[in-house]
Amino acid sequence: MSAGKIALGLFGLLFVGAIALVAWGIGVNNKIVGLEQSADAQWAQVQNVYQRRADLVPNLVNTVSGAANFERSTLTEITEARATVGRVNLPATAPSDPRQLEQFEQAQSRLGGALSRLLVVAEKYPDLKATTNFRDLQVQLEGTENRIAVERGRFNEVVRDYNTAIRRFPASVIAGIGGFAPKAYFAATPGAETPPAVNFDFSRQGATAPAPAK
Numbered sequence: 001m002s003a004g005k006i007a008l009g010l011f012g013l014l015f016v017g018a019i020a021l022v023a024w025g026i027g028v029n030n031k032i033v034g035l036e037q038s039a040d041a042q043w044a045q046v047q048n049v050y051q052r053r054a055d056l057v058p059n060l061v062n063t064v065s066g067a068a069n070f071e072r073s074t075l076t077e078i079t080e081a082r083a084t085v086g087r088v089n090l091p092a093t094a095p096s097d098p099r100q101l102e103q104f105e106q107a108q109s110r111l112g113g114a115l116s117r118l119l120v121v122a123e124k125y126p127d128l129k130a131t132t133n134f135r136d137l138q139v140q141l142e143g144t145e146n147r148i149a150v151e152r153g154r155f156n157e158v159v160r161d162y163n164t165a166i167r168r169f170p171a172s173v174i175a176g177i178g179g180f181a182p183k184a185y186f187a188a189t190p191g192a193e194t195p196p197a198v199n200f201d202f203s204r205q206g207a208t209a210p211a212p213a214k
Helices: 003-065 072-087 098-122 132-167 171-178
Strands: none
Touching (some): 003 072, 003 098, 003 171, 072 098, 098 132, 132 171
16 A cells, blocks of 8 residues: 555544544533523522512511501511612623622522511511411412522532533533633522421411412
8 A cells, every 4th residue: 555545544534533523522512501501591590589589578568567566677677688689799690600609698598587587576466467468478488488499409400410511521621612610509508408487377366377389
């Protein structure tokens, strides 16, 4: 076999190998993009359920404000906590900076704590608890807390899949070239797997407790 044919054969092998390498790189890149899109979509869902909780606050505050001598400090706390949530600026896509997510979590935890304390204080007002509007809001809040726990868990799952994909070799090479950065996780806190209990015992007022939110 002549040197020319050998060189041509080697060139052909290199060409085929280069095509295969490019095809592999495109496939890996597309997979990472898909995982990133899933993380971003789930982040949007997390924001939606948190916003749903924030949207319940004005109606809840207005409802309990009508109760005689209801603690003003409790209402002030929950109003300020909601305002703090609104001041936390986060990107539309799943955040890569853990500090950003930590600030978001802290603000949301403050609002969640304020809501829990407001509902505990409401225990002192049987007439308030017996109103249909308050009970409806309580059920909506319970359902929202459940959704928050579920969506946070799903977010961590899709972020885990994405982060794993961009760190595995050799896909990590493509991720580095494409500028794919790891996403931040929601931190696990003691009792985070159990949504706050916001049910009241209405039996003492002769009423039936509302069914859980669907």
